[in-house]
Amino acid sequence: MATRRxxxxxVVKDLTPVNMEVTVRKSSxxxxxxxxxxxxxxxxxxxxxxxxxxxxxxxxxxxKRTPEHEEDDHSDEKxxxxxNGGLSAYELERLENxxxxxxxxxxxxxxxASEELNQLSRPKPSQRGLLRRTVAVTAVxxxxxxxxxxxxxxxxxxxPPEPRGTLLSQSFSxxxxxxxxxxxxxxxxxxxxxxxxxxxxxxxxxSIEEKRMVLHQNEYxxxxxTMRLTEERVxxxxxxxxxxxxxxxxxxxxxxxxxxxxxxxxLWKLGGDWGDDGVxxxxxxxxxxxxMAFSPAHPTQLLSxxxxxxxxxxxxxxxxxxxxxxxxxxxxxxxxxxxxxxTMVVGSLYGDVAIVDRRTPGNSHESLHSLDPKSLRCVSVxxxxxxxxxxxxxxxxxxxxxxxxxxxxSQAVSQLHGHSLSISSAYFSPWTGNRVVTSCxxxxxxxxxxxxxxxxxxxxxxxxxxxxxxxxxxxxSAVWDPKQEDCFVVGSMLKPRRVQVYHQSxxxxxxxxxxxxxxxxxxxxxxxxxxxxxxGGNASGRxxxxxx
DNA sequence: ACGTGATGACTCC
DNA sequence: TGGAGTCCCTCACG
Numbered sequence: 127m128a129t130r131r132x133x134x135x136x137v138v139k140d141l142t143p144v145n146m147e148v149t150v151r152k153s154s155x156x157x158x159x160x161x162x163x164x165x166x167x168x169x170x171x172x173x174x175x176x177x178x179x180x181x182x183x184x185x186x187x188x189x190k191r192t193p194e195h196e197e198d199d200h201s202d203e204k205x206x207x208x209x210n211g212g213l214s215a216y217e218l219e220r221l222e223n224x225x226x227x228x229x230x231x232x233x234x235x236x237x238x239a240s241e242e243l244n245q246l247s248r249p250k251p252s253q254r255g256l257l258r259r260t261v262a263v264t265a266v267x268x269x270x271x272x273x274x275x276x277x278x279x280x281x282x283x284x285x286p287p288e289p290r291g292t293l294l295s296q297s298f299s300x301x302x303x304x305x306x307x308x309x310x311x312x313x314x315x316x317x318x319x320x321x322x323x324x325x326x327x328x329x330x331x332x333s334i335e336e337k338r339m340v341l342h343q344n345e346y347x348x349x350x351x352t353m354r355l356t357e358e359r360v361x362x363x364x365x366x367x368x369x370x371x372x373x374x375x376x377x378x379x380x381x382x383x384x385x386x387x388x389x390x391x392x393l394w395k396l397g398g399d400w401g402d403d404g405v406x407x408x409x410x411x412x413x414x415x416x417x418m419a420f421s422p423a424h425p426t427q428l429l430s431x432x433x434x435x436x437x438x439x440x441x442x443x444x445x446x447x448x449x450x451x452x453x454x455x456x457x458x459x460x461x462x463x464x465x466x467x468x469t470m471v472v473g474s475l476y477g478d479v480a481i482v483d484r485r486t487p488g489n490s491h492e493s494l495h496s497l498d499p500k501s502l503r504c505v506s507v508x509x510x511x512x513x514x515x516x517x518x519x520x521x522x523x524x525x526x527x528x529x530x531x532x533x534x535x536s537q538a539v540s541q542l543h544g545h546s547l548s549i550s551s552a553y554f555s556p557w558t559g560n561r562v563v564t565s566c567x568x569x570x571x572x573x574x575x576x577x578x579x580x581x582x583x584x585x586x587x588x589x590x591x592x593x594x595x596x597x598x599x600x601x602x603s604a605v606w607d608p609k610q611e612d613c614f615v616v617g618s619m620l621k622p623r624r625v626q627v628y629h630q631s632x633x634x635x636x637x638x639x640x641x642x643x644x645x646x647x648x649x650x651x652x653x654x655x656x657x658x659x660x661x662g663g664n665a666s667g668r669x670x671x672x673x674x
Numbered sequence: 675a676c677g678t679g680a681t682g683a684c685t686c687c
Numbered sequence: 688t689g690g691a692g693t694c695c696c697t698c699a700c701g
Contacts (some may be wrong), residue, residue: 683689
């Protein structure tokens with residue numbers, strides 16, 4: 127039995143679980159349930175059927191049993207045999223079985239293969255991008271000394287005032303950044319350093335006319351085949367788990383942004399020479415940045431939205447993060463409603479939808495008819511009929527008309543049914559809006575026909591995809607390629623790790639894999655609006671770019 | 675019955 | 688050696 131102990135671990139001695147690890151970890155909320163005890167049986171020699179799941183030490187011990195050991199063992203046995211005057215037939219048979227098993231295991235090179243597999247499964251993470259920094263050691267302050275130890279009388283302190291408001295509002299207010307513009311100060315640059323001028327040039331570079339070539343499926347597939355991951359296309363762009371990411375539309379360089387769990391926004395120019403390997407890090411929010419997009423009309427602007435209730439606009443020209451919209455509730459999602467990207471639809475986690483016009487102060491604020499108060503996951507605006515927007519609610523996607531919204535209960539123009547668990551994303555296809563792709567926790571990706579905009583849109587395609595990302599990963603969502611009307615990208619839980627591109631018909635177009643540079647789940651994925659490039663962000667802040 | 679909110683083993687420097 | 692970094696397919700409760 128392993129003797130190594132870590133914090134919070136209880137070693138159950140002399141009890142061996144049949145189907146569990148030998149050690150049982152105790153956490154504050156997860157104590158050993160009494161009913162589990164029935165799965166333990168006494169570890170005694172009277173029970174010959176005792177089974178134990180091998181732990182690491184055991185495996186190492188087995189690995190160490192080279193032929194020499196085997197020889198030793200046998201000589202030991204012979205020695206005992208001579209001393210005790212021979213072995214029983216049963217013991218001889220047992221030894222023979224052991225020899226045969228060892229010979230078989232050696233013949234298939236199991237241990238060697240397992241060693242190789244171990245080395246393959248954990249390549250060293252990329253050291254590009256944000257660097258490890260040792261935390262600056264602050265001057266050690268004199269330790270506090272109690273009044274009792276100072277031999278003084280205890281002070282009479284008044285009780286603190288009773289906390290007001292709900293827990294929720296308390297958790298929001300103290301953590302939110304102050305409203306008003308925040309200076310655009312990179313946290314990984316020396317104080318006083320200006321933003322690189324090249325950044326300014328790149329950001330103002332208008333995207334060359336939108337690339338809308340209708341590629342035949344075969345042609346599209348061969349384009350995807352030219353896109354590869356390389357060592358220099360992986361970098362740590364933010365510190366924590368990536369929640370959202372976007373490519374800047376400029377085409378002379380690959381420039382992208384990522385938002386993480388801690389409210390940070392990282393900018394990365396591939397091959398750039400500013401910051402850490404081209405990475406600049408900002409902190410405009412305090413909680414997860416769950417949605418971001420560059421303004422199509424003003425490429426110097428990056429809109430970012432956070433659970434902390436703020437929607438901000440990073441403007442490189444002004445070098446600030448401007449306040450765009452502030453809410454009491456956690457914000458979840460937004461999309462641009464107008465071509466000039468000055469009007470936006472913003473959705474809160476609790477089902478409120480706001481139409482935000484950045485030119486006028488004050489915002490109209492609508493509450494949709496959602497029954498479940500925690501139901502709004504995603505909004506997507508129709509690319510042609512901009513007054514329509516789709517809302518992923520708990521188990522249904524509803525398409526609303528922004529001109530006909532009511533304060534409390536709005537009527538949906540069309541609905542997409544068939545989801546059996548909560549929907550994590552729903553997006554209109556990029557050119558026509560004739561399709562909507564949804565990702566659902568019931569392990570299906572669905573494509574709907576929304577061309578007719580009838581009260582119920584018909585389901586065209588269902589693709590099985592494991593969506594059980596568990597506790598530590600961002601949810602997977604299917605996102606269209608803006609260059610191709612009918613194909614979308616989605617992350618995957620499959621090993622080897624991969625990113626998949628599907629046609630709306632359900633046909634897999636390509637699985638992007640890389641044994642050397644990709645070993646983690648890429649939950650957040652997006653295509654470049656003009657170039658043949660694809661990004662994927664993981665749970666430790668690393669961005670991966672597949673590009674031609 | 676689902677949504678939600680809760681860590682920890684291991685590795686590297 | 689210990690602390691920071693990395694990665695991640697539960698589990699119980701309301």
